[in-house]
Amino acid sequence: MKILVVGLGYVGLSNAVLLAQHNEVIGVDVSQKKVDALNRWKSPVIDAELSQYLTEKDLNLSASTNIEKSIIGSDYVVIATPTNYHENTKYFDTTSVEEVINCVLKYEPKATIIIKSTIPVGFVDSISKRLNTDSIIFSPEFLREGKALHDNLYPSRIILGGRSDKSKTFAKLLVNGSKKKNVNILFMGAREAEATKLFANSYLAMRVAFFNELDSYALARNINSSEVISGVSSDPRIGEYYNNPSFGYGGYCLPKDTKQLLANYDSVPQNIIRAIVDANSTRKDFLADQIIEKMPQVVGVYRLVMKENSDNFRESAVQGIMKRIKAKGIEVIVYEPNLEDTTFFNSRVEKNLQHFKKNSELILANRMMPELTDVKNKVFTRDLFGVD
Secondary structure, X not given: OEEEEEOOOHHHHHHHHHHOOOOEEEEEOOOHHHHHHHHOOOOOOOOHHHHHHHHHOOOOEEEEOXXXXXXXXXXXXXXXXXXXXXXXXXXXXXXXXXXXXXXXXXXXXXXXXXEOOOOOOOHHHHHHHHHOOOOEEEOOOOOOOOOHHHHHHOOOOEEEEOOOHHHHHHXXXXXXXXXXXXXXXXXXXXXXXXXXXXXXXXXXXXHHHHHHHHHHHHHXXXXXXXXXXXXXXXXXXXXXXXXXXXXXXOOOOHHHHHHHHHHHOOOOOOOHHHHHHHHHHHHHHHHHHHHHHOOOOXXXXXXXXXXXXXXXXXXXXXXXXXXXXXOOOOEEEEEOOOOOOOEEOOEEEOOOHHHHHHXXXXXXXXXXXXXXXXXXXXXXXXOOOOOO
C-alpha cells in the first residue's frame, strides 16, 4: 500500500513509523524542521521507541512539505493534524482536517481518508454529506505522549468508525505493524467512534479530577492524602492506577476533549461532564492559594512539560498556577530545557539548574525528580507516588 500521513506530531509520526514497516509511507507536515528531521531519520518529538525504530529499522518512509505532489497514487491518507478547541465557538477547529480532505478529493479521489485527529461527534457524517463522499473513516487514537509508538505497537484496541472493506483492510494494516497478538478490533458507526474518543478521555480526566479533589480535601483538613488514596485504591473495582495527584490534567487531549464533549451536550441534561471541566480550574485555584499563603517572593517552576520523557507543555496545569500567583505580584522564574527563548509569558527562563534552585525561594514541580532531592525542602509538589 502507499499511505500518506498528514501531520507529524505524536499521532502522525507513530502511525507513519508503524505502517512504514510493511508499506510505502510519506509523511507530510507544514514544518520544514520536522520534515528535515524525519528525512535524517531523527524523531522531531521526544519518544524513545520512535527514535529507536527510525535509526534501527528498515522503514519505507520519507517526508515532504508538498501534500499535492505526495498525495498522488495514495491508497490511504491518514490525517493527524491539530484540532484545537475554540472557547468562542465551543467547537474543535477542524479547518486543517477539512483542507486535507478537500485536497485528497481533488488530487486522489479514489483514496480512502482515515481521520486520526480528534473531531466533534457528527463531523464525519456532516462533511461526507456536504462533499458527497463515502471515503472518510474516523479511527480514534489512544496514545501517551513519549510512548506513542509503544502504544501503537501494543494497542489496547483498534477502533474503526466504519464497517466497509476498506475499514477492515486498514485495521489489518495496523495489526500487521503491531507486536501484540489478538488485538481487539472494534468496528462501529462514525458517530459512535467519535463519541468513544471523547468519552474515553473525559473519563480519564474525571479520574484525575477525582483524586486531585481527594488530595485537596486532605490538604485542607490536614489528612495524609497518600494513605487515603492507598486505602481507596486497594478496592479492586477502583484500582491502584492513574491515582497520583497533580496540579491538574493538561496536554493535547484532555482539556479540549472534555470541553468539546460538554459542548456536544448542548441539548442533553448532564452534571458530571460540566463538573469535570470545572474541577480542573478549581484545583488550580486551590493550589495557587496554598502557594500564595506561603508568601514567597520568587517561585521557580521546574519544567513546563506534562510528564517525564515528553516535550509537550501545551495546556500544562502548572501554567495555570503560574498565571494565578503572578497576578498576586509573585515573581516567577522557569527552568525548562526544551525552551530556547529567554522568557516564557514574561517570566525569566533560567538555563542553569543550579542557579534556578538557588534563586527560587519555592519550587513548583508537578512531578518530583531526583535532581531536586538536594532542595526538597523548597519543593511544592503533589506527586505522592513518583509516577505519572
